Amino acid sequence: xxxxxxxRDYINRMLQDIxxxxxxxxxxxxxxxxSVVYSQSELLQKEVFLVELVDSIYKSKESMxxxxxVYFLRPSxxxxxxxxxxxxxxxxxxxxxxxxxxxxxxxxxxxxxSDEQEVVQQVQEFYADFVAVEPYHFTLNIPSNHLYMLxxxxxxxxxxxxxxxxxxxxxxxxxxxxxxxxIRYQRTSDIAKRIAQETAKLMYQQESGLFDFRRxxxxxxxxxxxxxxxxxxxxxxxxxxxxxxxELIGIQDNKVDLRSIGDxxxxxxxxxxxxxxxxxxxxxxxxxxxxxxxxxxxxxxEFQQVAKSNQSxxxxxxxxxFVENYPEYKKMHGNVSKxxxxxxxMSKMVEERKLMLVSETEQELACNGGQGAAFEAVTxxxxxxxxxxxxxxxxxxxxxLRYEKDSPxxxxxxxxxLASRSAKYKPGLVQFLLKQAGVDKxxxxxxxxxxxxxxxxxxxxxxxxxxxxxxxxxxLLFQTMESIIKGRLRDVDYPFLGNHFQQGSLILxxxxxxxxxxxSSVETSHGNASNVRPQDVIIxxxxxxxxxxxxxxxxxxxxxxGIRFILGGSVILNSKRFLKDLEEAQRTAKSSSNII
Amino acid sequence: xxxxxxxxxxxxYRDALKTVRVPTSTSPLQSSGKxxxxxxxxxxxxxxxxxxNRNYAPLSTEDPGNSRGAVTVGLPPAWVDxxxxxxxxxxxxxxxxxxxxxxxxxxxxxxxxxxxxxxHAIESLTQEITNIxxxxxxxxxxxxxxxxxxxxNVRKNVQRSLATDLQNLSMELRKKQSTxxxxxxxxxxxxxxxxxxxxxxxxxxxxxxxxxxxxVFNEHQMAKLKKSEAFTVEREREIQQVVESVNELAQIMxxxxxxxxxxxxIVDRIDYNIQNVATTVDEGLKQLQKAERTQKKGGMVMxxxxxxIMCFVMLVLLIxxxxxx
Numbered sequence: 001x002x003x004x005x006x007x008r009d010y011i012n013r014m015l016q017d018i019x020x021x022x023x024x025x026x027x028x029x030x031x032x033x034x035s036v037v038y039s040q041s042e043l044l045q046k047e048v049f050l051v052e053l054v055d056s057i058y059k060s061k062e063s064m065x066x067x068x069x070v071y072f073l074r075p076s077x078x079x080x081x082x083x084x085x086x087x088x089x090x091x092x093x094x095x096x097x098x099x100x101x102x103x104x105x106x107x108x109x110x111x112x113x114s115d116e117q118e119v120v121q122q123v124q125e126f127y128a129d130f131v132a133v134e135p136y137h138f139t140l141n142i143p144s145n146h147l148y149m150l151x152x153x154x155x156x157x158x159x160x161x162x163x164x165x166x167x168x169x170x171x172x173x174x175x176x177x178x179x180x181x182x183i184r185y186q187r188t189s190d191i192a193k194r195i196a197q198e199t200a201k202l203m204y205q206q207e208s209g210l211f212d213f214r215r216x217x218x219x220x221x222x223x224x225x226x227x228x229x230x231x232x233x234x235x236x237x238x239x240x241x242x243x244x245x246x247e248l249i250g251i252q253d254n255k256v257d258l259r260s261i262g263d264x265x266x267x268x269x270x271x272x273x274x275x276x277x278x279x280x281x282x283x284x285x286x287x288x289x290x291x292x293x294x295x296x297x298x299x300x301x302e303f304q305q306v307a308k309s310n311q312s313x314x315x316x317x318x319x320x321x322f323v324e325n326y327p328e329y330k331k332m333h334g335n336v337s338k339x340x341x342x343x344x345x346m347s348k349m350v351e352e353r354k355l356m357l358v359s360e361t362e363q364e365l366a367c368n369g370g371q372g373a374a375f376e377a378v379t380x381x382x383x384x385x386x387x388x389x390x391x392x393x394x395x396x397x398x399x400x401l402r403y404e405k406d407s408p409x410x411x412x413x414x415x416x417x418l419a420s421r422s423a424k425y426k427p428g429l430v431q432f433l434l435k436q437a438g439v440d441k442x443x444x445x446x447x448x449x450x451x452x453x454x455x456x457x458x459x460x461x462x463x464x465x466x467x468x469x470x471x472x473x474x475x476l477l478f479q480t481m482e483s484i485i486k487g488r489l490r491d492v493d494y495p496f497l498g499n500h501f502q503q504g505s506l507i508l509x510x511x512x513x514x515x516x517x518x519x520s521s522v523e524t525s526h527g528n529a530s531n532v533r534p535q536d537v538i539i540x541x542x543x544x545x546x547x548x549x550x551x552x553x554x555x556x557x558x559x560x561x562g563i564r565f566i567l568g569g570s571v572i573l574n575s576k577r578f579l580k581d582l583e584e585a586q587r588t589a590k591s592s593s594n595i596i
Numbered sequence: 597x598x599x600x601x602x603x604x605x606x607x608x609y610r611d612a613l614k615t616v617r618v619p620t621s622t623s624p625l626q627s628s629g630k631x632x633x634x635x636x637x638x639x640x641x642x643x644x645x646x647x648x649n650r651n652y653a654p655l656s657t658e659d660p661g662n663s664r665g666a667v668t669v670g671l672p673p674a675w676v677d678x679x680x681x682x683x684x685x686x687x688x689x690x691x692x693x694x695x696x697x698x699x700x701x702x703x704x705x706x707x708x709x710x711x712x713x714x715x716h717a718i719e720s721l722t723q724e725i726t727n728i729x730x731x732x733x734x735x736x737x738x739x740x741x742x743x744x745x746x747x748x749n750v751r752k753n754v755q756r757s758l759a760t761d762l763q764n765l766s767m768e769l770r771k772k773q774s775t776x777x778x779x780x781x782x783x784x785x786x787x788x789x790x791x792x793x794x795x796x797x798x799x800x801x802x803x804x805x806x807x808x809x810x811x812v813f814n815e816h817q818m819a820k821l822k823k824s825e826a827f828t829v830e831r832e833r834e835i836q837q838v839v840e841s842v843n844e845l846a847q848i849m850x851x852x853x854x855x856x857x858x859x860x861x862i863v864d865r866i867d868y869n870i871q872n873v874a875t876t877v878d879e880g881l882k883q884l885q886k887a888e889r890t891q892k893k894g895g896m897v898m899x900x901x902x903x904x905i906m907c908f909v910m911l912v913l914l915i916x917x918x919x920x921x
Contacts, residue, residue, distance in 0.1 A: 006597050013599070021676075021750075026870075035867040041857045043866065044757035049750045051866055060746045066672030067750070108602060112609035116617070120610075125600040175598040210600060255865065270862045277860040323846050324770055327763075327853075334861055 002566065003132035004276060006176040007037040010128040014070060014098050015046045023050040023067045023092060025057055027079055030072050030100055032131045032141055032253045036274070054082045061091075068094040074129065075099045080107050084114040095120045100129040101168045102207065129172035130568065133254055134275060136557055137550040140169040141253075142570040146581040146588070148191050148543045149228070149436055154592045163191070166570060167198045170222065170540055171211075173568065174203070180211045181222035181538065183497040184489070188443045189226035191542055196224045196497045220536035221484070223494065227543025227573075228437035229444050230476035231401060232366050234546050234578040235394050237359045239470045241292050242285040243547035245273065245342060247574045248349050251547075261345055271338045280335060286551045288471050289346075296339055303336045354386045358395065359470055365398040366447075366473045371406050374399060375414075382417050389422040393429070394575060400430050402447060404438055429579075432586045443493045444476045477539065477549045477567075478556075485561050487533050538566045544577070545569030673747065678738055679754045685732045686761050689725050693768060696721045700776045704783065719837070722773065726844055729766055733848050736762070736855075759855035766845050766852075773841065777834075 011034060015022065024043065026034060031053065043051065054073060069092035073079040087095065097111070097120060108123065130138040147155065147162045174181060180203055185196035199222070203211045227234070238247045249256055254274045258264050275282040280299060284292050310329060313319050350356060361377045364370075378399050381387050396418045400411060419425055435441075448454035483489045541549075545567055553567045571577065699721060703714035739755045857864050 009597050010599075021754075023750075026866075031867050031870060035865050038866065039859065039864045040866050040869055041756075041760065041859055041864055044753060044760070044857075047757075049753040049757070050746065051870055052746075053870060062746060064747065064750070066676060102600075103602060105605075108606050109609055112606055113613050115610055118610065120606065121603075123602045123606040125602060127598060178598050210598070213598075253867065255862065255868075267861070270868065272860065272862055272865060274860075319842055321774075323842060323849060324767060324774070326849065327767075327858075330853075331858060331860065334858060 002135055002177070002564075003130070003138050003173070004037050004135050007033065007128045007130075007132045010126045010176070011038050011072075014072065014096075014126060015043075015048065018068055018070065018094075018096060020047065021067050022046075022048045023052065023064070023069050024048045025052050025054050025069060025071045025073075027054045027073045027076075029074050029141065030128075033100070033128055034072065036131055036133055036254050039277075054079060054086075057086065057091075063091050065091070065093040067092050068096065070096045070098065072098045072100065072126070072128075075101055075103045075107060077107075080110055083111060087111065087114045087119065088116065090117050090119045092119070097123045098126045099124070101125065101127060101172055102210075127172040127175040130169050130176075131253060133572070134550060134554070136553055136564075136566050137545070138169075138173065138566070138568045139545065139572050140165060140568070140570050142166070144584075145544060145571045145577075146584040148226070148570070149581065149585040150589060150592075152190075152194075154588060159191075162570075163195055163198060166195050166540075166542065167202060170195075170199055170538075170568070171202055171207075173538065173566075174211070174222075177220075177536075178213050179215065179220050179536065180204075180213060181220045182534070183222045183224070184494045185224040185497060186226050186229060186443055187493055187495055188441060189228070189542070192224045192226045195540075195542060196222075199224075200497050218532055218534055220538060221534040223480075223484075223489075223537060223539045225477075225480070225539060225541045227541055227569075229442050230446060231433065231437040231578075232398065232446060233473075233475040233477075233548055234544070234573040235397055235575050236362050236366060236473060236548070237355055237391075237394075237575070238548055239289045239359070239468075240286050240548070240551060241281075241289070242273065243551060244289060244346060246547050246572065248346050249342075250574065250576075251572070256342070258341070258345070261349075264341065267334070268337060268341055271342070278335065280339060286554065288468060292343060296343055299336055300340065303332055306332065352386075353388050353391060354384070355391075356470075357381070357384075358387060358391045361395060362398055363469055363472055365395070365402055371403050374403065375407070375410050378414060379417070382414070382421060389424060390575070390579070392418055392422055393425060393579065397430055397433055400434055401437070401439075404434055426583060426586070429582060429586060432589075433582055436582075436585075444480065446476055473548075475546070475549045475552055477541075478552045480539070481537075481552070481556050481565060484537055485533075485563055533563065535562065536564050536566070538568065541567070541569040543569070543581070544571040544573035546573050675739055675751055675754075678735055679758065682732045682735055682758050682762075685728050685735075686758070686765065689728045689732075689765050692721060692725050692728070693765070693772070696725065696769075697772060700772065704776070704779055706783075718776075722769075722841065725765075725769055726841060729762060729769070729848055730844065732758075732762055733851060737851075756855050756857055759852045760857070763849060763852045763856050766848050770842075770845055 015024075024034075040051075048070070050067065054071070055078075071083070073083070083097070095115075102125060103123075111120070111123070131141055132138050142162065142165055144158065144162065147159050150159070152159050183196050183200050185192040187193070238244045242251070245251055245256060249258065249261060251273060254272060256271050256273055257269070258271065259269050272278070273281055273285075275285055280295075284295055287295070306329060310322055310325075313322055358381060361374075361381055364377065365374055378395050381395055382392055396414050399414060404411065415430060418430075419427055445454050448458045480489070539553075550567050553565045557565055573581075696718065699714065699718050703718055736755060736758055739751050739758075862868050
């Protein structure tokens with residue numbers, strides 16, 4: 001409940017001390033942050049009778065001085081400009097300003113200057129600058145996410161903007177949790193290092209007073225990873241409920257927009273999938289597709305029972321009971337139709353795109369060895385007419401990521417076949433992916449073939465066989481979390497940041513580790529310099545998280561290992577979004593190289 | 597959760613800037629330095645006095661010298677009165693429900709009297725509450741506004757919130773009534789051994805048992821018969837009341853359910869409501885424009901014009917006919 005509770009507490013505090021009728025004014029980012037944790041009916045209970053966006057509020061000129069305005073905005077320069085205009089011509093009786101992150105002094109000055117009528121009653125910073133989609137999963141919904149793949153020289157100002165937004169979001173999470181973390185980052189990623197450094201500067205130097213919480217417990221750990229270390233997870237097709245809906249249809253701020261895939265009656269065009277409000281979804285969001293089918297059937301049967309008993313109204317008691325239970329019945333009806341619609345549509349898509357066939361090969365590529373067999377399987381699927389372009393692209397990418405060094409000739413053959421089959425394929429995209437996230441660039445042991453322990457583990461798993469071919473993939477994050485739990489996260493790969501940790505001894509240990517790289521036993525005993533396991537770990541993936549990873553985190557948290565994990569990212573990816581980011585980054589890189 | 601209060605710094609800046617900025621009497625946008633020395637001093641004093649009483653200061657007492665070009669501090673619109681009235685009704689209904697609960701409890705306790713006053717009290721309370729709810733619901737309809745505007749959104753939201761309160765109250769009343777009746781029946785059954793289900797299903801009557809006899813009634817049976825008849829009549833009356841109140845409340849619930857938001861659905865999402873506002877405002881404008889256009893083009897207008905012309909033509913022909921012949 002951690003992140004959701006924190007965000008809700010902020011909003012409650014904003015509204016509780018202000019009496020009378022209120023209007024809540026948000027901007028396009030805070031509206032997401034508020035909508036996922038607070039409902040319209042709860043706002044009405046708090047006497048907030050109008051909700052508007054800050055950029056459209058001045059279109060109407062009517063003065064509503066019987067309302068008190070509560071602004072909740074990000075402290076960006078556009079918002080300050082909007083506020084200036086609105087404070088100069090105030091429409092409401094009182095103005096209460098809340099900002100989701102730290103204000104600069106100049107901004108306060110500008111606001112004070114334009115507040116000639118002295119309508120502003122309070123100016124506060126309430127750090128709810130993140131979108132808490134799940135209790136342990138947040139996102140920042142950054143629009144131009146592809147920037148993380150580009151070197152800084154291409155567009156320094158936009159990249160600075162991106163980094164600032166990420167640092168602001170991470171800082172807000174820690175302020176909401178009232179902790180100051182120890183920071184580690186992925187060594188091979190420049191952007192992870194940059195974000196780690198800027199976060200440390202903010203928390204330990206610039207605003208150290210604000211972050212100094214004087215807590216005696218062990219500091220939590222902030223681990224900053226790069227998406228490109230695990231490019232496989234966003235490319236795979238998913239078979240667990242929440243991840244599957246996002247992959248096939250798309251979830252935005254816990255809402256699913258069904259209008260893009262067909263015609264539906266008015267009340268089913270957009271639906272809400274929130275584990276807080278929907279008990280069926282909460283119980284089934286991490287289950288695989290087969291089990292969901294059975295559970296939905298059970299739910300439908302239950303509902304039909306209730307409906308039948310509502311039909312037979314014979315005595316007065318029945319009538320009274322029907323009238324009493326009608327709201328419950330209506331809610332159940334809505335819920336059942338929502339889930340049935342979703343599962344039906346997804347089954348249709350699985351059928352059309354032959355996803356069972358495609359996904360089997362994908363999972364083989366991601367988890368098991370055998371280059372020859374893999375090549376054959378991919379070729380066959382490329383030749384198959386029913387497979388869609390995007391699925392072909394994904395298959396080739398997965399093959400390339402795994403076997404990029406093994407057989408270049410066959411790889412070229414696949415590229416050519418892909419280019420000839422898919423008209424819309426932008427040439428060079430797969431090569432671009434390999435340049436970004438190829439085996440040379442990756443830190444983590446993505447395929448479990450880098451050290452003996454992992455190879456042994458894989459062989460054991462292969463011998464044992466898997467329960468379900470379609471869900472055998474574990475994201476790399478799972479291994480990272482295991483290492484943290486065991487206290488074995490290597491300093492070589494994930495160094496600490498800041499000189500108030502025992503970094504002197506770190507250098508010695510790093511040297512030792514490098515010397516004894518092949519002998520893992522030495523590493524395990526010196527893996528973690530601080531030797532103290534954190535109790536809270538926040539993992540931030542620059543470039544985006546996936547619902548498969550948030551599922552991993554939720555299942556790990558349920559295991560009660562003594563460590564609580566929270567996952568966050570710049571966006572929530574599915575394969576479409578990941579490919580779009582790649583394409584945009586490729587285009588920008590090409591155009592910038594043309595200029596240079 | 598950490599927060600930081602910047603109000604102090606803000607107010608300090610604001611006060612500092614106030615002394616720098618000198619307002620004129622004509623326009624608030626003109627730069628400082630134009631008005632007389634006494635102006636700013638009075639302005640400052642006035643503004644600080646006006647501030648606390650801002651919201652409800654009527655327009656007439658506004659200082660004409662206040663060149664800050666005032667917020668039109670006026671009274672809230674008329675519909676706010678309606679909403680406040682409904683809110684007070686809801687409050688009253690709540691207190692009456694508490695009274696009703698007490699009366700129910702009292703009536704269910706075993707007593708020596710025949711409990712008629714208790715029954716009356718309960719009936720009158722129930723009637724009062726139902727009336728309050730019905731009246732509030734009618735007034736609620738008055739809150740609906742025509743035309744898309746910000747004010748209409750506020751009204752709609754106020755309406756929704758009050759509708760939710762009313763619906764919850766009616767449901768509570770229903771539940772209280774039904775539990776009371778159930779327990780009452782249980783008690784009465786224990787006393788007289790009369791099976792009320794038989795009466796409700798309207799099938800058998802107590803007479804059937806007696807038919808088995810030789811239709812010979814002795815005094816004892818007559819007395820028993822009369823008593824059960826009186827009982828039946830009373831029971832029927834009570835059931836009639838229950839039916840009526842169920843009907844009334846069902847009606848209220850039906851009307852309210854249109855207004856109330858279903859929790860957990862898309863309609864309960866803030867971002868959906870914001871989008872909808874934007875689109876309905878646009879839609880409304882489009883509809884109005886379309887209506888204007890069709891009205892102008894109106895087939896009706898054309899028909900009418902054609903007919904009038906025809907009338908004139910016929911008239912002229914008639915006159916011509918008269919002249920010629």
